[in-house]
Amino acid sequence: MSYKQKLSVEEKVQIVQEYLKGRIGMNEAARRSGVRRQSFNGWVRNYEADGVDAFLPHKNRIYSPELKRAAVEEYLSGIGSLSEICKNIIFGVPYSSGTGFRCIMLMETSTPKNTQEVEAT
Incomplete structure (x- = not known):
């Protein structure tokens, strides 16, 4: 199995946006990202909720x-x-x-x- 270097935040956003606009399908988006479909689907859900912030490092959330x-x-x-x-x-x-x-x-x-x-x- 070949090793794929991690994508930058900008690259992840670009691929997710292409997918959401219908320019590429889930399989192609996952292939370009170097991740499995399930992982890419998680990226999409997180991006829809948090935008670009979904791909930035963050601390654990604390709830009251x-x-x-x-x-x-x-x-x-x-x-x-x-x-x-x-x-x-x-x-x-x-x-x-x-x-x-x-x-x-x-x-x-x-x-x-x-x-x-x-x-x-």
């Missing part, structure tokens, strides 16, 4: 307990799917398997162990 609780409450009430809640409330980016896992972990750490104890306080 209030935001986490709101996400848990919406999920438990059935207002939205895990995907929709991760996208709209917590992350602001489309759902991916990694995002879904992080969202579930946030929900588990935000959900009170003893609901009666929390309601009493």
Whole structure:
């Protein structure tokens, strides 16, 4: 397997934009990028959510307990799917398997162990 050097931010943006404008298909975009289709699809989702910033280095996001609780409450009430809640409330980016896992972990750490104890306080 040959090694392909990483693409610059500008190159990634150009390929994603060509794909979104319908100038190239998913297979061609992934080939030009040197990544698998699934990875390129993740690039597209992230780009649609964050624009060029999706390809810039960033620190992990920190979410307040209030935001986490709101996400848990919406999920438990059935207002939205895990995907929709991760996208709209917590992350602001489309759902991916990694995002879904992080969202579930946030929900588990935000959900009170003893609901009666929390309601009493």
